[in-house]
Amino acid sequence: MSKITVGLFSLLTIGIIFSYRLTAVPPGLTVDEVAFGYNATLLAKTMYDQNGRFMPFFVHAIEGQQWLQPITQYFISGFFKLFGASVFNLRLTSVVVTLISVSLLYLLASKLNRNIFAFVASLIFLTTPLIMIQSHMALDNIMTIPFTILWLVGLFLYDKTKKHRYLVLAGISLGIGFYTYKGMRAIVPVWSALTLGYLGWSLIKQPLTQKSLRPLFYFSFSLLPFALIIPYFRSAYPGAVFAGARPTLMPWYEYLYPYLSSFDLTFLFIKGDATLYHSTGRHGMFLLATLPFFLVGIYQAITKGKFWLLVVVSFFTAPLFYGVVGSVHRASRIMAIIPLYSLIASLGVTWLWEYKKWVVNLKALVVLISVLGALNYYDFLKYYWFEYPKFTENVFGNLKNNESYKILAEESEKRSLTPYITQNLYKGDGEHARFYEAIYFNKKVEIINNDMVATPEDSILLSNREVVDGMERVKITLPAYYLHINPQ
Secondary structure (H helix, E strand, O other): OHHHHHHHHHHHHHHHHHHHOOOOOOOOHHHHHHHHHHHHHHHHHHHHOOOOEEEOOOEOOOOOOOEEEEHHHHHHHHHHHHHHHOOHHHHHHHHHHHHHHHHHHHHHHHHOHHHHHHHHHHHHOOOOOHHHHHHOOOOOHHHHHHHHHHHHHHHHHHHHOOOOOOHHHHHHHHHHHHHOOOOOHHHHHHHHHHHHHHHHHOOOOOOOOOOOOOHHHHHHHHHHHHHHHHHHHHOOOOOOOOOOOOOOOOOOHHHHHHHHHOOOHHHHHHHHOOOOOOOOHHHHHHOHHHHHHHHHHHHHHHHHOOHHHHHHHHHHHOHHHHHHOOOOOOOOHHHHHHHHHHHHHHHHHHHHOOOOOOOOOOHHHHHHHHHHHHHHHHHHHHHOOOOOOHHHHHHHHOOHHHHHHHHOOOOOOHHHOEEEHHHHHHHHHHHHHHHHHHHHHOOOOOEEEEOOOOOOOOOEEEEEOOOOOEEOOOOOOOOOEEEEEOOO
């Protein structure tokens, strides 16, 4: 089999595994997922968002409470345009981002080392619990990962070839990454400074000339437009870039606590994110069994050269500015460090496997830890797929309402009846109702104020009342609500 065939088969297998119980876990859609889905549906159909804006960079949603980030919003919109809008496709977009990310990570790791190293790095990445959790949610947190990897790819290829186009790739990747997720607003400036230092390191022992400064220029020139446009965005979309946050002076210990909390071992390997939206509460952001590999990998990375040193420093400096916003134990906000962790941990695995100076056979140790890791991940999957949905339904809700809207659309089309929904039901479902309406109906559904009054002739009504005077109850069992018709 060719490498391309093996690669495609591997991605298909990974996609199937990560798509398993995609709409059942979590059991319902968060309001942010719904907002992304609703506007993606509108943009795919009409190129206008819910506010009537033509292709806006940021979408103002959830009753004006949230600005949706553009990279995720338009990625979902494009996906809907190609494959149709649905709840399954909404969440499938995050699985696709995971597949893109692991492909890019494998590419980078295979260039850093042999293919077996790339396989190990990819495996550690895919078995990171938070990757599975976020791949089941249509949110922007996971969108930070592919652009983080592309930034590293650009820098590594520049080191190898000295071709400036790879610095352009690195700069553009960081620039786009800045707009993938609000948490990256604090990370990108740190990594940009690190990149300048990384490129400028070689200038210390040579005279400053136009030629020697070109690497700094190419990277800065590629990144600069993403910074220069910020004033315009702050004017056109107030609060979309920095959400009104302003730097303030604070005691050093108040600043350091959120930063140091990002490396709390109990948080990273035992409890995970502080919210049940992004954690099971009993499994860490990373697999506990990978910790020994990571610790060994740190030491090895520091001794392997400046690129590996950049990877380590980038990992530990990513949440440096999180003290400003007081982000404590929020794994979902630091997903950009997952590919860095995967590379470092895989370096630890390969070193332990190949070490030959000790009498003790370290291969047996690698096998033992790997078996523990497999058991660790099996426990996570079993719990996440089957137990987690049961006790988080009060957090996420469920998709019963979605099925009811879908059946209303199917029955109204089959019977050629005008669909109606009672106002109290529609208003109660809020943002979810708008999304379901957008994906299942070609035109806006009629809303009736009085849920005790029959709708006009040739109509079908979705109501939370079992009996509506003057209407005939449709003998179809809905997951939620009731259907009534008023035939001619």
